[in-house]
Amino acid sequence: MNFQYLNSADDPRVADYTQLTDVHLRKLREPAEGMYIAESSRVLRRALAAGHRPRSFFLAEKWREDLADVFEAYPDVPAYIGSAELLEQITGFHLHRGAMAAMHRPAPVPLPELLAGARRVAVLEDIVDHTNVGAIFRSAAALGLDAVLISPRCGDPLYRRSVRVSMGTVFQVPWARLDEWPGDLAVLKDHGFLVAAMELTPDAVDVDDLAARNPERLALVLGTEGAGMSAATLAAVDLAVKIPMRPGVDSLNVAAASAVAFWELRPRG
Secondary structure, eight states: OOEEEOOOTTOGGGGGGTTTTOHHHHHHHHHHHTEEEEESHHHHHHHHHTTOOEEEEEEEGGGTTTTHHHHHHOTTSOEEEEOHHHHHHHHSSOOOSSOEEEEEOOOOOOHHHHHTTOSEEEEEESOOOHHHHHHHHHHHHHTTOSEEEEOTTSOOTTSHHHHHHTTTGGGTSOEEEOSSTTTTHHHHHHTTOEEEEEOOOTTOEEHHHHHHHOOSSEEEEEEOTTTOSOHHHHHHSSEEEEOOOOTTOOOOOHHHHHHHHHHHTOOOO
16 A cells, blocks of 8 residues: 655645645636545545546555555555644645545536436536535435436536535535536437526426426526526526415525425426
């Protein structure tokens, strides 16, 4: 097994793990370098179970035994070990969820391949909060969505906060980043999808009414909180849909709304 012990926070071998708290830097750096960070032993194991390849492991000595089977399965992958204090200096925060791993980012799935056979798809427009992105993926995995598509400006599903909030379920749901927005909604329509925007508009239909129609193929577009969905996107969809709520409450958090909608709009038969 390839255990390598660390003595300095400036060790170039662990460059993958530096400045993890700099969100802007990591959002640019990780996709460009073809990698992402799996944070916590549970998430790390789920990434490996999904077939993702590790670049290295990063942990305190006390986690060696807990992950012995992982290290045995990947004997050529370096496992960097250091004191809790040193690991915190490198990453910028205290590691209390076990080990971390730098993983190779999987190759993107072509959109036509992603849509083949899919019946329920979520589309995220400019949702930049990684906590919401991760929570939506967790609901998508739990409630049987076939794929998630994200707009060019949407947050990275493989950013470590998204992965952690999703509890690693982001590895279970096929996803792709769209190139043209909202132009690529036309690709969904070409594949037979009814495209519905989750947005409170004057002509929005209730989610249970749309569920009763049970469309064969449905793409549900979710917009960012605050600004809401763009006018161009609303012009490109087939209809708007809303969740009926009690007076005095105009909306749910987008992640909570996604769970309600995914469940209500699941295919019947």
